[in-house]
Amino acid sequence: MIHQRKCPIETVIHVIGGKWKSMILWNLTESTKRFGDLEKLIPDASQKMLAQHLRELEQEGVIERTVYPTIPPKVEYSLSEYGRTLLPVTEMMCAWGDNHNERKREDPAS
Amino acid sequence: MIHQRKCPIETVIHVIGGKWKSMILWNLTESTKRFGDLEKLIPDASQKMLAQHLRELEQEGVIERTVYPTIPPKVEYSLSEYGRTLLPVTEMMCAWGDNHNERKREDPAS
DNA sequence: CAGAATCCAGTTAGATACTG
């Protein structure tokens, strides 16, 4: 089974490419959020998908999960130090994506 | 139906995030390739997926398709001028992805 | 509050066969 190492672009897509992951990261760049906050901020994402994506992002090390053992429970999510290394990448993607959306708006036929 | 404009990160992922799209772009950065070349270069992609992704990339304007009306037919794919504007983005993604893969190799438990 | 579990629908990808 000789195959090349995983394409690093696919690695990035795997980390941030889930349906709601970029939205989650976006909402965590400014400040820590609780699970319920994220539900309100991303109302189209189901509870299940939100929880699933948060777990995956945590596993990759880009976000941190802090549990306060109170009743009722309180869980906070934040971008980790490591996660912040993604910001220059996502900013570049945003710039290109914005431009691309603009381009399609001008000439949808292209 | 008030909803925000499409997240530009998702735009980028839509353009280059297909299962084999980054491989296709990678293989076209250096030189023009024929359909059969790409099949050999990306053996795990089925003919169908290859054709489908090539059509999508062409629609987004990042690659160009040139048909030589010979027998047998000859079709060449190349990165368009516009497609080359993606290169700085994919390079950054590669850099982060490489680093991330390395990080996981060192500490798979993280 | 912050989820886990279950079930179901829709989308996506692969295998195979066929064609101009």
Added chain:
DNA sequence: CAGTATCTAACTGGATTCTG
């Protein structure tokens, strides 16, 4: 050579219900 067509398998995402 460079695809298309068809069928099927796998995966993804959503709705709903339940719990410490």
